Structure formats: structure tokens, C-alpha cells
Amino acid sequence: MQFIDRAEIEVEGGKGGDGIVAFRREKYVPAGGPAGGNGGRGGSVIFQAVEHLQTLLDFKYNRKIRAEHGFRGGPNNRTGANGSDRILEVPVGTVVYDATTAEVIGDLIAPEQTLVVAKGGKGGLGNKHFLSNSNRAPEYALPGLEGERRVLRLELKLLAEVGILGKPNAGKSTLIAALSAARPKIADYPFTTLVPNLGVVRNPTGDGTVFADIPGLIEGAHHGAGLGHEFLRHIERTRVLLHLIDITAPDPISDYQMIQEELEAYGRGLAQRPQILAFNKMDACDRSPAEVEALASHLNQLNPAPLFRISAVTGEGLDGLMQEVWKTLDRMAQPEGDRVGV
Template structure:
């Protein structure tokens, strides 16, 4: 399945039905009055978040969506049928923007959460509404109003508790494969991972926690360099960042590069809780690994966890720290980083 996390669509609500001009023409009713009914309202366009979608791929092929128009009114004061609303399914985690103004219209996080993005037009009034003492036989009615039209930009931001970040070849895909049932592509060249990978890691209690392997960031990612500009948005919803640093590269410089990119991107990513892991310690001797870990702790002012995703060395201690941090963070800020909100149409 192709991973698409951005799309632009055109939506148009239904036009309201026209009111009509009609008069009562009944036997034994000598003074029949106006009886033109109102038009029905047009259908609205409503986005619905669903769990069984993980990509915006459907919108690569379908860009225009239009709800049904309302029916015109009928005689005998009958109101026309309303146009049916048009529901459009999107993945949970979809942020909806007005493509012209850039305004955030809604953030669909929870399953079955809805957002009305185009309101149907009101039905026109029939001539019965214009009856007055001065006008006993109005011969005019109002047309229905057009429905709203909008250009929308959809952005999918993955819903993961833990985002795994680091430079290319830091071992992110190997780690998520070691911790979960996910089987991302793993190779010894940069940018092996071209799309985010999700894996569910089980807590000791049996609950599942979603980890996201974010494609490699490089210097200048916030400005469009590498793959980072496309996928930095997926870190926005994570509660915790797991920062992997390759012990066989230049750990200090690599750490500082990622921190600078998070700071430059903004949106609070630099202030997000982080756990720092020094990966591939199986590739160097223990004395070297300990010395580098000590240097990294001095620079980062945080505890460093030496690990090897290949041999699984240090993973249990790392997971314990992750669970402990998530539990603390959840108790103080249960939904702040997930962007949870109630969206109504």
C-alpha cells in the first residue's frame, strides 16, 4: 500500500431546493390561498475519522466531492426533500486546513469524530410565506441558496506514543523491528526508510503502545532537505521522542544536528520529552562505548542508554525507561501532545 500523507480536495455542498408558486385549487374551497412549499436544504459534506485507514491514498484518485442538492418544494405546502449529506472517510490523525487561507478547520483524532467542511444551502421559500393583508395572492417564491464550496488541504499526522528519530542509518528500523512485529526494510545505506513505519510494542501489563519509525532527518530538514521536511509533522503528535545516535559515526555532532532541526521546526518538538539511546554498541569495544556515552551525557545533560538493536543488548532497560516516562507524562498531561479535541460539524 502506498503511503500518502498529504492531499488537496475540492468539496461542494448541495444547493437548496427552490421554493415554488402554487395555489389551492380544491373543490368546495371558494377562496384557495397560496400553497407553494419550501425547497429542501442541500446536503452537507462531512469528514469522518475511521480506524481502518492509514493513508490518504484514496484522494490521489478522487479530488472532487459534491453532496446532493435539495428538492424543490411542492404544492399543498409540501417541503422538498433535503439533499443527503456526503460523508467522506479519512484516517484518524488527519488535520484539515482551508487550502486558500491556511486556517486549521479541525483535527480528527478520535474514531467516528466528524467535521462539517461544507454546509448545504438553505431551501428557498415558497409563495405561502409571502401571504399578507396587502398581498393575498403572492406570485413569487425564492430560489434555494448555493452550498458552500471549499478547497481543503488534508495532512495525516501519525498517532504514535513514541517517535523514533535520528540521522539516516542510526538503526531506527532495526530497533522497531526488534521491539515489535513490524518488518521495515533494513539496509546499510542512507534513506532506506522512505515512509514512516508503525509498530506496536507490548507493555508488561499487556497494553499495546504505538512506536513510529520516522524517516531519517538530516541537517536542513526543516527547510526541505532530505526526507525530514515531509515527515517531521508525524512527530508532532507523539508524547515521547526516542532519539537514536550511532556510536560508529560522530555521536556528538549527530545529536546536536537533530536537536537543531527540532528547534528550527518549532511546534514544541524541542521541548518534547526525549530519551537518548546510543545504538550499535556491539560494533565497538565496551571501553569506547562507555567513553562516548559519558561524553554524550555531558553534552545532552540527560542519561544515555547504550543499546544494540541487533543483539537486543540494553533494550529491556530502555523499555523500562520509556514506560516510566510515558506513565509520568500521561498523569500530568493526558492529551496535550496528541492534539485531542472535540470537533463538531
């Protein structure tokens, strides 16, 4: 399935039905009076967040969406039927913007949450509405109003509690495959991960925690270099960042600093998000223990976050790493006044 996380569409609520001019024509009612019914309301365009979708692909080819028009009124004061609402399913995590003003219209972050993005027009009034002492036989009615029309920009920001960061080939996809049932494409060349991968990892309580494997970042990503800049938005909602550093790389510390600079440049508080660091690929490391310790000491000076030595391939160090992840998530879930050591 093609992963689309941005789309621009035009939506329009249905036009309200027209009111009508009609008079009562009853055999024993000599002055029947006006009896034109009101038009029905136009349908609205409504977004509904659902869990079974993870892409905006449906909107790539369906860019103009309109709800049903309301129906005109009828004689004998009958109101026209309302137009049907157009309900569109979108993935949980979809942010809806007005494409003209860039205003955020809504953020659909909960399953079954709904958002009206284009209201239907009101139905027109029939001539019955205009009956008065001075006008006993009004011969006019009002047309229905046009529905609301908008051009929208949709952006999908995946919902995950833990975001896995690192340069290309740092082992992010291998790690998420080892921790969860996700089966991302894995190979030894840059940009294997072309889309964010989600994996559900069972925590000690038995609940599922969503991890997101974000495509590798390279220098200049926030300006559009490489692939990762397209997906930085997907870690905006994460609570914890798990930063993988390839211990077999020529300069692991430089790799770490580059990623941090990209987070700083992107903004939105990503660089200040709680981080857990991990030297990955320890099974393939040809550095001496002293060299690894020197790198760890240098990294600790840059960022005193917890640092683990792991191998996503062999499973080395993963138990300790996950214990720290659960501990950090539990600590963040506590009310601010109850936190210890924060």
C-alpha cells in the same frame, strides 16, 4: 499502498432546493390560497476520522467533491427532500486547513470524530410562506441558496506516543521491528525508510502503545534536504522521543547534535520534548569501553536525558530501554501537581 500525507481538494455543499408557487385547487374550497412548499436543504460535506486508514491516497485522484442538491418543494405545502450528506473517511490525525487563508478548520484526532467542512445551502421558501393579510395570493417563491464552497488542504500527522529519531541507518526500522509486529523494509543504505512506519508495542498493562519510526534526518532537513523533512510533522503529536545514535558512526556526538539542530530549526516545541537516548549497534561496536564511556559522558553534558546501550539486532539492553519508556509515559500521564522529580 502508496503513502500520501498531504492533499488539496475542493469541496462544495449541495444547493438548496427551490421553493415553488402553487395554489390549492379543491372542489369545495373557493379560495384555496397559496400552497407552494419549501425546497429541501442541500447536503453537506463531512469528514469522519477512522482508524483503518493511514493515508490520504483517496484524495489524490478525487479532488472535487460535492454533496447532493436539495429537491424543490411540491404543491399542497410539501417540502422538498433534503440532499444527502457526503461523508468522507479520513485517517485519524488529519488536520484540515482552509487553503486560501491557511486557517485550521479542524483537527480530527479521535476515531469517529466528524467535521463539517462545507455546509449545504438552505432550501428556498415557497409562496405559502409569503401569505399575509395584504397579500392573499403571493405569486413568487425563493430559489434555494448555494452550498458552501471551499478549497481545503489536508495534512496527516500520525498519532504515536513514541517517535523514534535518528540519522539514516541508525537502526530505527530494526528497532521497531524488534519491539512490535511491524515489518518495515530494512537494508544497509540511506533512506531505506521512505514512509513513517507504525508499530504497536504492548506495555506492562497489556495495552498497545504506538511507536513511529520517522525516516532518517540529514543536515538541512528543515529546509527540504533529504526525506525526513517531509515527515517531521509526524512527530509533532508524540509524547516522547526515542533518539537512536549509531555507536559505530565516525562521530556519534556530531550525529546527535545535527538531529537536535534540525529539531530546533523545525520548531513547534520538538527540541523540548522529553527524550530518551540510546547508543545502538553495540553488537558491532569496535570502540573500547573507555571510549564508549567518554562519548556517554560528553553526551550527558549536552543532554542529561537517560542514555542506554542497546542492540536492536540482538536485543541487548532493550528491556531496560522499554522500562524507561513506560516510566516516562506514566510520569507524563500524571496530573502536573502529582509528578515527582519533574
